Structure formats: C-alpha cells, structure tokens
Amino acid sequence: MAHADEAALFNKDESKVDWHDKALWFVRQKRDKSAHKVKGWETLRDLASAIKANVMSNLDNYLVQFEENAQKNGVTVHWAADAEEHNKIVHSILQQTNVKKVVKSKSMLTEECHLNPYLEANGIEVVDTDLGERIVQLAKEVPSHIVLPAIHKTKEEVDVLFQKHLGTKPSNGDPQYLTNEARKHLRDKFLKADAAITGVNFAVADTGGIVVCTNEGNADMGAHLAKVHIACMGMEKLIPQEKHLGIFLRLLARSATGQPITTYSSHFNKPAPGTEMHIVIVDNGRTEQLNREDFRASLHCIRCGACMNTCPIYRRSGGHSYKATIPGPIGSILSPGKDLTKHSDLPFASTLCGSCSDVCPVKINIHEQLYKWRQVIVKDVPQPVVKKTVLKIAGRVLANSKMYGFAGKSARFILKHAPRFVTYSKFNAWGEARDLPEVKDDNFDTWYKKRQKHE
Amino acid sequence: MSRASILNAVKKNKPDLLPLPEIDLDVFSENIDLVKTFIGNVEFVGGRAIQLGSVENIDSEIKNLYPNATKIVSCTRDSNLGTISISKNTNPHGLETIDLAIVKGELAVAENGAVWISENDLTIRVLPFITNDLILIVNKEDIHLHMHSAYKAISKRDRTFGLFLSGPSKTADIEQCLVIGAQGAISLTVLIV
Numbered sequence: 001m002a003h004a005d006e007a008a009l010f011n012k013d014e015s016k017v018d019w020h021d022k023a024l025w026f027v028r029q030k031r032d033k034s035a036h037k038v039k040g041w042e043t044l045r046d047l048a049s050a051i052k053a054n055v056m057s058n059l060d061n062y063l064v065q066f067e068e069n070a071q072k073n074g075v076t077v078h079w080a081a082d083a084e085e086h087n088k089i090v091h092s093i094l095q096q097t098n099v100k101k102v103v104k105s106k107s108m109l110t111e112e113c114h115l116n117p118y119l120e121a122n123g124i125e126v127v128d129t130d131l132g133e134r135i136v137q138l139a140k141e142v143p144s145h146i147v148l149p150a151i152h153k154t155k156e157e158v159d160v161l162f163q164k165h166l167g168t169k170p171s172n173g174d175p176q177y178l179t180n181e182a183r184k185h186l187r188d189k190f191l192k193a194d195a196a197i198t199g200v201n202f203a204v205a206d207t208g209g210i211v212v213c214t215n216e217g218n219a220d221m222g223a224h225l226a227k228v229h230i231a232c233m234g235m236e237k238l239i240p241q242e243k244h245l246g247i248f249l250r251l252l253a254r255s256a257t258g259q260p261i262t263t264y265s266s267h268f269n270k271p272a273p274g275t276e277m278h279i280v281i282v283d284n285g286r287t288e289q290l291n292r293e294d295f296r297a298s299l300h301c302i303r304c305g306a307c308m309n310t311c312p313i314y315r316r317s318g319g320h321s322y323k324a325t326i327p328g329p330i331g332s333i334l335s336p337g338k339d340l341t342k343h344s345d346l347p348f349a350s351t352l353c354g355s356c357s358d359v360c361p362v363k364i365n366i367h368e369q370l371y372k373w374r375q376v377i378v379k380d381v382p383q384p385v386v387k388k389t390v391l392k393i394a395g396r397v398l399a400n401s402k403m404y405g406f407a408g409k410s411a412r413f414i415l416k417h418a419p420r421f422v423t424y425s426k427f428n429a430w431g432e433a434r435d436l437p438e439v440k441d442d443n444f445d446t447w448y449k450k451r452q453k454h455e
Numbered sequence: 456m457s458r459a460s461i462l463n464a465v466k467k468n469k470p471d472l473l474p475l476p477e478i479d480l481d482v483f484s485e486n487i488d489l490v491k492t493f494i495g496n497v498e499f500v501g502g503r504a505i506q507l508g509s510v511e512n513i514d515s516e517i518k519n520l521y522p523n524a525t526k527i528v529s530c531t532r533d534s535n536l537g538t539i540s541i542s543k544n545t546n547p548h549g550l551e552t553i554d555l556a557i558v559k560g561e562l563a564v565a566e567n568g569a570v571w572i573s574e575n576d577l578t579i580r581v582l583p584f585i586t587n588d589l590i591l592i593v594n595k596e597d598i599h600l601h602m603h604s605a606y607k608a609i610s611k612r613d614r615t616f617g618l619f620l621s622g623p624s625k626t627a628d629i630e631q632c633l634v635i636g637a638q639g640a641i642s643l644t645v646l647i648v
C-alpha cells in the first residue's frame with residue numbers, strides 16, 4: 001500500500017491522530033527550549049555537519065583506524081556487506097558461544113536487517129529490552145518512530161498487551177504500574193541472557209571505542225550481565241576523535257527529546273575480563289548512497305528523530321505509513337536509495353516546508369534532497385508508477401481536505417503538471433514558515449486553514 | 456568476509472577529502488555558577504543533588520536519605536556504610552539484590568547534570584545500573600562547564616568502560632508519560648563535597 005493509503009488508514013481514528021500530532025509537536029517544543037538554552041548551538045550544528053562531511057570523505061581510512069584500535073583493545077571486528085551477511089555473522093557468533101537467549105537494546109540497524117526473525121528462525125530467543133521496543137515486539141509490530149518506538153500505541157492498548165503477555169492486572173493503562181511490571185519482566189530476561197546485542201550511537205576512530213546512549217539503562221543491563229556483547233553498527237556511525245563526542249552528545253538528546261543528555265552515555269572500549277565483545281560493521285547500501293553526490297549527506301544522520309517530530313505529514317500519518325525501517329523525512333531520503341520503485345512515493349510525502357532541515361542537528365538538507373528525489377523519480381521510474389504515485393498522492397493526500405486541507409487542488413492539475421509539481425513552486429507557502437514558529441498551539445489542519453484564508 | 460570489497464567501494468565512492476573543522480571553544484564559554492547550574496540540571500533530569508559542608512557529613516546524609524537500605528555496596532573511602540564488599544571477581548548477577556550503591560564520580564558536567572564514572576570507580580560494570588538506588592559523590596572543583604571540557608579532562612584515562620550518567624533511569628514509552636525507574640537505578644542522588 002502506498003504512503004497515502006496507509007496515512008488514510010491511520011487517519012480513521014481522528015482522536016488518536018490528534019493526540020499523535022500534539023504529542024510529537026510537544027516533543028518538538030521541548031527540543032526548541034533545550035536548544036535555545038545552549039550558548040553556541042548553531043556553532044555545534046555547523047561543527048557536527050562539517051565533521052560528518054569529513055568522515056564521509058575519509059571513511060575508508062577511519063574505518064581501518066577504528067578496526068585497528070578496537071582490535072588492540074581485544075574487540076573482534078566483523079564486516080558485513082548486506083543485511084544477510086550481518087545476520088549470518090551475528091548468528092555464527094551466537095552459535096560459537098553456545099547462546100540460546102539474547103537481550104537486545106535499541107538498534108535501528110538490526111531492524112533494517114530483520115535480525116530478530118532470522119535469529120528466531122534459528123531457535124534463538126531475542127528479547128527487545130527498550131520498553132517501547134518490547135511493546136511493539138509483543139504486539140508483533142515494528143517501531144513507528146526511531147526514538148519513540150511505540151508512540152502510535154495508547155496506554156490502554158499497552159495495558160491489554162501486558163495482560164496477555166506479562167500477566168498483569170487491568171490498570172486502565174497506568175504508566176507507572178505498567179513500567180514497573182515491565183521492569184520486573186525484563187530484569188528476569190537480563191539475568192538469564194547469554195548474550196547482549198546493542199546498537200552503536202558513535203564509533204570513535206582514534207580510540208576504537210563505541211558509545212551507546214539510552215535513558216532506560218537497558219543496553220548496559222544487557223551488556224554487563226551477559227558473557228557476550230555484540231554491537232552492530234552502520235559504517236556511517238564513525239567519528240574521527242573522542243573529543244568530537246563532546247559536540248555530538250550535546251546535540252543528540254536535546255534534539256531528540258529536549259533532555260540535556262541521555263541518562264546513560266556508555267563508552268565501551270575493552271571487554272570486561274572473562275567476556276567477549278564483537279563489533280559488526282555493516283554496509284547494506286551505504287557505500288552506494290555515498291556515491292550519490294546529492295544524497296550523500298543523508299549518511300550524516302545521528303538518528304535523533306527531530307525531523308519526524310516536526311514534520312506535519314509524519315505527525316498526521318504515523319510512522320507505519322512509510323513502510324520503511326526509518327520513517328519520516330530522513331527515511332524518505334534514505335529509502336529511495338535502497339529501492340527506488342518500492343519507495344518512490346515517499347519523497348512526495350512531504351510539503352517541502354523545510355522544517356526538518358531547520359531542526360536537524362547535523363544540518364542535513366533534508367527537504368532539498370526530497371525535492372531532488374522527486375526529480376530522479378519522475379525521470380527514472382517507469383511512467384505508470386509515477387502516474388500512479390502522483391495520482392495516489394493527489395487523490396489521497398492533497399485532495400482529501402479532511403486529512404491535509406488541500407481541498408481545491410485537483411488531481412488533474414497535479415498529473416498535468418507532474419514535472420512542475422516537483423519544483424514545488426505551488427507549495428512555497430510551506431517554505432515561508434522556516435522554523436514554523438507560529439504553529440505552536442495549532443495543529444496542522446487549523447494552521448493550514450488559517451493560511452488558506454490569508455491567500 | 457566482505458572487508459576488502461567494502462573498503463574498496465568506499466574508496467571509490469567517497470568524495471574528495473574535506474577538512475576537519477577547527478573547534479573554537481570560546482564560543483561555548485560562559486561565566487556561570489557551576490555548582491548551581493549542575494544542581495539545577497540534576498533536578499531537571501529527575502535526580503537530586505545536595506551540597507554538603509564536608510566529607511564527614513556524607514554517611515549521616517545517606518542514612519537520612521535511605522534509612523531502609525540494608526544491602527549497601529560502597530566503592531569509595533568517603534563512605535563507611537558498605538555492608539557487602541565486592542571485588543573484580545564478584546559475579547555481576549549476584550548484585551541483583553543490592554539496595555544502594557555508593558560511587559565516587561571523577562567529574563561532573565554543569566550543562567547537563569552528568570557525572571563521569573569509570574570501571575575503576577565501579578569495580579563491577581553493572582553496579583550503577585543493577586542497584587535499586589544510586590549515590591554518586593563528586594568534588595565541587597571537579598564540576599566542568601560543558602562536555603568539551605569534560606572530554607579534555609578524561610582524555611588521558613585508561614580506556615576500558617566508563618559513562619556519563621545523568622539522572623535516574625527513565626522512560627516515556629507509554630503515551631509519553633514520564634516514569635522514573637525503567638531498567639536501571641530508580642533513584643539518583645548526587646552529593647557534592
């Protein structure tokens with residue numbers, strides 16, 4: 001199903017959509033408050049952007065340097081060209097160390113590689129230990145947001161889910177009670193696990209160390225109790241020097257949730273005595289993206305989620321509507337690089353208002369890349385697909401006044417002007433509100449309606 | 456293994472070398488009360504920070520704050536309240552029933568309420584996560600303005616494991632309601648001496 005159809009499904013429950021919209025906008029406001037408190041915030045963003053650009057231009061050397069230093073520290077480094085090789089490597093480490101039970105902390109990479117089903121098919125129990133991820137795992141779903149995986153679920157839904165799987169008492173969705181029960185449930189899993197899998201937020205070339213950031217403490221509970229720690233990372237996670245962490249850690253949590261830093265920023269350099277540590281470096285399409293001059297900067301992403309929280313389309317269509325591991329604006333510029341035909345509608349799931357680029361802590365020109373993907377798609381994807389896509393967008397998103405308030409822009413207009421459509425001249429209204437300051441208490445619909453009146 | 460092919464592809468596809476930027480720390484300097492800012496930020500992230508007159512007051516303060524704690528691990532000479540002693544050889548799983556851990560932090564960061572602790576201060580890595588409640592002690596001279604300064608201070612360390620810890624463990628994964636006490640310690644008190 002295309003994004004627009006999925007969004008329409010999500011929009012069936014109006015009160016839920018309104019809640020989703022407001023909850024994420026609230027997170028966006030917390031980000032603003034937090035960022036405005038930091039002296040030199042814009043300098044931090046500039047530095048982060050320049051450091052990442054340097055990393056991409058010297059990535060092979062940094063990777064080799066990182067590997068050498070990690071090996072000196074007693075860490076085993078593995079290389080995976082794609083998702084399949086990644087999964088095989090992880091499985092073979094688990095086999096060699098005779099592991100049957102695994103606890104896993106948040107890692108969008110292992111989601112991207114579909115590691116869980118692979119391991120489960122091989123008879124290994126994998127428990128996601130981030131509360132939000134555990135919720136979606138029990139619901140047999142995937143995360144709908146990279147920082148807030150269960151943002152699409154109501155507390156009542158979590159209540160029912162926990163009754164069924166954890167044997168909790170009905171509580172009308174009491175978050176304190178449910179979190180407590182999850183804590184007990186996960187404690188037991190941590191204590192029984194033979195191996196822990198974590199993601200990597202930053203890998204430092206000049207020390208060979210990795211940094212993992214969580215608020216719950218789940219990555220550390222797993223990694224320090226199990227005999228084997230496997231950290232899986234996309235190759236773009238490299239940064240040159242440890243001192244650069246000062247810049248990235250100042251940006252990450254503030255952009256993500258408005259916290260000044262995550263509760264735990266754990267620096268793993270050497271395995272603890274008697275334990276094993278492995279790092280799996282994964283390509284899976286990243287070298288190809290590196291080759292695309294216009295889209296290369298998408299690899300700078302530090303996965304803070306700010307572009308999702310601020311995106312009017314994301315907030316009112318939900319993460320699942322994107323049908324991609326990374327949803328939202330950043331996902332819409334990463335996914336077409338993986339499968340252009342499958343994801344050809346995603347660059348159109350945007351108003352090109354530019355709010356994503358404005359909040360991005362590493363200053364990725366997200367909305368410009370969305371626009372560039374549209375050009376590529378109109379040119380390269382077979383016409384029926386484009387027509388269908390544009391029609392879908394037009395029919396479902398633009399012409400559905402209830403969803404987005406674009407009434408009056410007929411589908412015919414869009415089709416006739418398909419190549420011009422991508423030049424977003426008609427939608428410059430969105431571009432005017434750079435930082436969207438005046439939207440604060442409005443939801444997307446009312447804001448747009450107000451603007452229309454002014455036209 | 457795909458190492459060679461990945462590295463070759465990167466070499467082929469990467470853009471021309473771009474320089475690493477110079478970092479001018481003056482941009483971030485501020486003349487603020489470090490202790491006050493630090494205390495404010497610890498509270499902001501859900502913890503509690505208390506400034507004590509002297510090291511001698513530590514134990515009475517802790518007894519006051521955690522009167523019911525019986526299984527206590529102290530990793531610092533600043534406190535004599537430890538009831539369970541641990542060593543490098545202690546099985547980390549055995550720490551599951553610990554009520555309270557007392558750890559000396561090496562430095563703290565005013566801008567975010569974080570305290571840096573490393574394996575040397577912990578004896579067992581899992582301690583500050585698995586304990587029910589956590590006390591960190593820091594010297595007020597060791598509070599840094601920002602992360603840049605903190606990283607400079609720890610740059611010469613023996614790198615094994617270490618972390619910046621800011622506040623108690625928490626989650627907002629159920630409808631964005633903040634709940635303190637997720638998988639790690641359910642409370643954090645920082646004592647500044």
Ligand code: SF4
Pocket residue numbers: 255300301302303304305306307308330356359360361362363364366
């Ligand atoms: S693209 Fe930027 S704003 Fe979006 S998740 Fe990545 S770093 Fe955050």
